[in-house]
Structure formats: C-alpha cells, structure tokens
Amino acid sequence: MGTRISDRIAAIAESATLAVDAKAKALKAAGRPVIGFGAGEPDFATPDYIVEAAAEAARQPRYHRYTPVAGLPELREAVAAKTLRDSGYAVEPSQVLITNGGKQAVYNAFATLLDPGDEVLLIAPYWTTYPEAIKLAGGTPVEVQTDETTGYLADVEQLEAARTERTKVLLFVSPSNPSGAVYPVEQVEAIGAWAAEHGLWVVTDEIYEHLVYDGHRAVSIATVTASLADRMVVLNGVAKTYAMTGWRVGWLIGPADVVKAASNLQSHATSNVSNVAQVAALAAVSGDLSAVAEMRTAFDRRRRIIVEMLSAIEGVRCPTPGGAFYAYPQVKGLLGRPLRGRTAATSAELANLILDEVEVAVVPGEAFGTPGYLRLSYALSDTDLVEGIGRIQKLVADS
Numbered sequence: 001m002g003t004r005i006s007d008r009i010a011a012i013a014e015s016a017t018l019a020v021d022a023k024a025k026a027l028k029a030a031g032r033p034v035i036g037f038g039a040g041e042p043d044f045a046t047p048d049y050i051v052e053a054a055a056e057a058a059r060q061p062r063y064h065r066y067t068p069v070a071g072l073p074e075l076r077e078a079v080a081a082k083t084l085r086d087s088g089y090a091v092e093p094s095q096v097l098i099t100n101g102g103k104q105a106v107y108n109a110f111a112t113l114l115d116p117g118d119e120v121l122l123i124a125p126y127w128t129t130y131p132e133a134i135k136l137a138g139g140t141p142v143e144v145q146t147d148e149t150t151g152y153l154a155d156v157e158q159l160e161a162a163r164t165e166r167t168k169v170l171l172f173v174s175p176s177n178p179s180g181a182v183y184p185v186e187q188v189e190a191i192g193a194w195a196a197e198h199g200l201w202v203v204t205d206e207i208y209e210h211l212v213y214d215g216h217r218a219v220s221i222a223t224v225t226a227s228l229a230d231r232m233v234v235l236n237g238v239a240k241t242y243a244m245t246g247w248r249v250g251w252l253i254g255p256a257d258v259v260k261a262a263s264n265l266q267s268h269a270t271s272n273v274s275n276v277a278q279v280a281a282l283a284a285v286s287g288d289l290s291a292v293a294e295m296r297t298a299f300d301r302r303r304r305i306i307v308e309m310l311s312a313i314e315g316v317r318c319p320t321p322g323g324a325f326y327a328y329p330q331v332k333g334l335l336g337r338p339l340r341g342r343t344a345a346t347s348a349e350l351a352n353l354i355l356d357e358v359e360v361a362v363v364p365g366e367a368f369g370t371p372g373y374l375r376l377s378y379a380l381s382d383t384d385l386v387e388g389i390g391r392i393q394k395l396v397a398d399s
C-alpha cells in the first residue's frame with residue numbers, strides 16, 4: 001500500500017498567490033476594508049459585443065453540443081488570422097489547439113514536450129504555475145535569476161551558463177508576469193538565435209502582448225526566429241486582452257505533430273472548451289482592439305501612480321514595468337526592521353505583516369522564485385490603488 005496522495009501530486013506546492021488571496025477574501029467577508037493587489041485579472045467587464053455573441057449562442061441548440069476537441073473550426077481559423085495580424089506569425093488553423101484558458105495551454109505544452117529529466121530554462125521571477133506544470137510533466141525547471149538592476153531581463157550569457165545537454169526548452173515570456181518586463185527586439189532576436197543554434201525548443205507565453213506602455217513593443221520570438229518554427233510553441237488567450245478571465249479560453253499554437261499529441265491529451269482530460277465560451281472568444285479575436293486600448297490607458301495611468309508611490313517609500317526599489325499590469329518592487333530594505341513593532345525577516349512575512357497591520361494584500365516574491373520582492377497588481381480602481389499604497393507608505397513612515 002502506498003501513500004494516500006501520490007508523490008507526483010503531493011509535490012505540487014500550494015499557490016502562494018491563492019493563499020494571499022484566500023486570506024484577503026476571508027478578511028473582506030468578515031467586513032474588513034481590505035484592498036487587494038493580488039489579483040491577476042483586469043477589473044473591467046467583458047465588452048458588450050462579446051457577451052452578446054455568447055448570449056445569442058447560448059440560445060441555439062447547436063452550441064449546446066461538443067465541439068471538436070481542438071476547438072470550433074471557425075475559432076481556430078480566427079486565432080490563426082489574429083496571430084498573423086498581431087504578431088506577424090503565419091500559421092495554419094490546424095496548428096491551433098483551443099484550451100481551457102492559457103493555463104491549460106501551459107500544461108498541455110509541457111506534458112507534450114517533456115520526458116523525465118528534460119530541463120526547461122525558466123527565467124525568474126516567473127509566473128508561479130510554470131515550475132509546477134514542468135515538474136508535473138516530469139521535467140526539471142532550471143532557474144535563471146534576474147533582478148531589478150537589469151529590469152528583470154535575462155541575456156544570452158546567463159541562459160548559456162544554465163544550458164546543459166539535458167536542456168530541451170526555453171520558456172520565454174514577454175511582457176512578463178510578475179515583473180512586467182518587456183524584452184527589446186534586439187534581445188529577443190539574440191535569444192531566439194541562440195535557442196536555434198543549440199537546437200532548443202521555445203515555449204513562448206504571449207498572453208500580455210497588448211498590454212505594453214511607453215513605446216515598448218511585444219515582439220514575438222516566433223516571428224523574429226523563423227528558423228525555430230518547427231520547435232516553437234506559442235501560448236495565448238483572451239483573458240487579459242478582453243477582460244475575459246472567467247470565460248476560460250486560451251490556445252496553443254505549434255507544429256502539427258505537437259498540436260495533434262496535445263489534442264490527444266486534452267481529449268481524455270477535458271475534451272473541448274465550453275462551446276458558448278468559444279463563440280465569445282470568436283467574437284473577441286475577430287473584432288478590433290479598441291477595448292484593450294481603453295484598458296491600456298487606465299492601466300498606464302495606474303502604473304505611473306503605483307511606481308511613483310512605491311518609489312517614495314524608503315527601502316523600496318521599483319523599476320518601471322513596460323508591460324502587463326504588475327509592479328514588482330524589491331523590498332529588502334524593509335526586512336529585518338521594525339514596522340509597527342513587528343519585524344519581517346522575509347518578503348513572505350512582510351506580505352503577512354502588511355495584510356495584518358494595514359489590510360493591504362500583496363503577493364510575496366517567494367511565489368515567483370525571487371524572495372525579497374513583492375508583486376502588486378494595478379488592475380484595481382485608482383482610488384483603491386492610492387488608498388492601498390498610501391497605507392503601506394504610512395506603515396513604513398510611522399515606524
């Protein structure tokens with residue numbers, strides 16, 4: 001008789017993001033005026049024309065049925081067209097697998113590519129789901145550390161130093177969650193050329209492609225490294241661009257054999273994505289980008305406010321993020337010193353202290369492979385943002 005929980009699943013770490021969120025929500029439910037900087041989702045409603053398309057579909061019995069596992073043919077076609085429009089990357093509809101959110105695309109990608117012992121280069125800070133998806137697939141994440149001094153960008157030298165003969169995949173994410181870092185085009189080209197030279201696969205997560213500021217451009221590594229097409233997997237979805245986190249539609253784009261194998265996996269796991277949600281996604285990707293342009297204006301304003309307010313705190317160093325909707329300050333100057341009579345030794349303890357003392361929820365850098373940092377999402381109202389960071393300012397100033 002073995003253990004009750006398999007070794008494989010028991011090894012999955014609890015999501016620190018969700019732990020903070022759960023604690024904040026419990027406090028809120030108890031009537032506390034908690035301000036949450038934890039959420040990784042836009043605070044906007046899904047645009048009306050998308051909701052209307054879904055409502056219309058929900059009334060038609062043909063959308064009450066299964067779709068093909070890989071998705072509605074018209075959605076796969078629209079995703080291929082959208083990818084050409086937005087990234088300049090030409091793919092066939094047959095290279096598109098529609099998934100339950102970008103998250104299932106991440107799982108499918110690693111489950112499909114990795115054998116036990118295969119290594120994946122993972123640039124830290126990284127989104128908390130990646131190492132778990134890699135390990136669950138039997139792979140080994142190999143971390144490449146970055147910090148605020150380079151704006152959280154890794155260069156070819158660092159990647160090369162981490163490469164071994166077991167390295168199969170480079171995971172490339174720009175704009176990044178949690179750092180908001182956006183790679184300049186020359187660096188994307190250099191990294192792509194290096195990956196091609198060494199026969200690596202590239203998995204690129206482009207879910208924040210339309211949330212870039214200050215003249216930054218999200219350049220697709222798939223487009224600039226055409227020679228990698230046969231070992232390139234692009235992950236994306238509607239969640240961030242169209243404020244559709246709850247609809248659960250994403251996709252994976254890859255070579256035909258990878259898409260076929262990943263579809264086989266998905267056919268036994270979840271089958272197709274909700275038919276009605278696929279129709280909503282079809283309206284989203286076939287439409288224009290005016291809704292995300294509006295959100296971008298609001299996020300940009302909040303980004304400037306949050307960076308300025310965080311930078312005004314003694315002991316906090318906050319680079320200006322070029323994309324996504326997160327600020328990722330280094331907070332080592334706040335560790336080991338009394339704040340309202342308490343002392344936090346780690347950023348995890350600091351996040352707890354901030355929540356207890358001033359009722360502001362932030363996610364500690366431990367969740368992203370870089371202790372000593374905090375992640376603050378600025379996808380919340382300007383008023384809450386100013387109030388929340390104001391409370392942290394006061395906590396530090398009063399101590």
Ligand code: PMP
Pocket residue numbers: 040100101102103104127173176177205207237238239245248249250
């Ligand atoms: N990739 C990144 C980098 C993300 O931040 C997220 C959402 N937090 C996702 C993928 C997945 O988003 P979803 O599953 O909601 O489409």
